[in-house]
Amino acid sequence: MSLVVTGATGQLGRLVVSSLLAKGVPADQIVALGRDEERLAALAALGVTTRRVDYADAAGLADALAGADRVLLISGSEVGRRLVQHQNVVDAAKAAGVGLLAYTSIANADTSGLALAAEHRATEEAIVASGLRHAFLRNSWYTDLYTGQVPTYVEHGAVLGAAGDGRVSAATRADLAEAAAAVLLLEEPRAVYELGGAAFTLAELAAAVGEATGTEVAYSDLPAEELTTVLVGAGLPEQYAAVLADADLGLGRGELYVDPADLQVLLGRPATTLAEALSATIGA
The missing domain is CATH 3.40.50.720 (NAD(P)-binding Rossmann-like Domain)
Structure with a gap:
């Protein structure tokens, strides 16, 4: 094959x-x-x-x-x-x-x-x-997109977003890659898989970062336009910053939430949790 x-x-x-x-x-x-x-x-x-x-x-x-x-x-x-x-x-x-x-x-x-x-x-x-x-x-969203920003979160004591109380079913790239490999090897794969891990809010992300690093980190919810401006000020291209802010709005509407069952079945185990991903990042 x-x-x-x-x-x-x-x-x-x-x-x-x-x-x-x-x-x-x-x-x-x-x-x-x-x-x-x-x-x-x-x-x-x-x-x-x-x-x-x-x-x-x-x-x-x-x-x-x-x-x-x-x-x-x-x-x-x-x-x-x-x-x-x-x-x-x-x-x-x-x-x-x-x-x-x-x-x-x-x-x-x-x-x-x-x-x-x-x-x-x-x-x-x-x-x-x-x-x-x-x-x-x-x-769904990559957990890595959040764990990669841990130094910034800690430096500023804040996770910025425009997602309100929306929950994101983020999963690590490694888990999603393993799931993709599994599908390629299945004799009868399904036509659609909704793939994500255990969901969390950005406020829960901030709390998890704070706990993992021993620092105080809070979530600050901003209007999408303000978040875009902040991201541009941090050096992101305006178009990309706007896409990220739009994604946060979608997160707030529940559009990045999925049941974790599909990913768990493909992996043959629970997906890597946010706490586990943060621990691995900080340990590295």
Whole structure:
């Protein structure tokens, strides 16, 4: 069986490749696609086949997916350009006659009002229209996006957001990567998985950070426009800052909440908790 992981040089993709290997998949059955030559070389050192290709390169994708049995399409990072790029992968997968196309989407993609959800929803529709057997991996937010900000939270004694009392079913990249690898190996995968861990509010996040670090950290809820301004002031591009603020509004509406059962079943264990992720981050 030939398993192709697109976007394999990104953080999630590399973890998926590692998880497939850990699950006993022979390295010569894994094909890793990506743009970064240095990271591809690191994957090649693991024994997997690597091919340099860009989502915008339709001809290159057709060649790269030839002979593939199952493909994991990891969503692109270029917001606003992803649908065209994803369509290239879908077309190449259809031409190759792949047996399964799995796609990393977003939680509640079919109903979500998040700005980020629009391209995911359109990609899901394109995959359905292709007639390919598919599995949508609707990932909630990454816990890593929060744990990576622990030094900032501690420095300022605050977690800033615009989510109110909304709950986010965040999960670590490693857990979501392991789940994606599991789906690629299932004999009869489902068409849709809503994937997330045990949910928490941003106020609970602040309390957990405070407890883990022994400092006082509080949650400060801001209007989305003010949060955007603060994020821009911290050095984020305005468009990205606005997307993050919009995501917080969606979080507040419950659009990043999912039942943790799907992820737990795929992992064969409970997902990594916020406290465990914070402990690992601080320990590192």
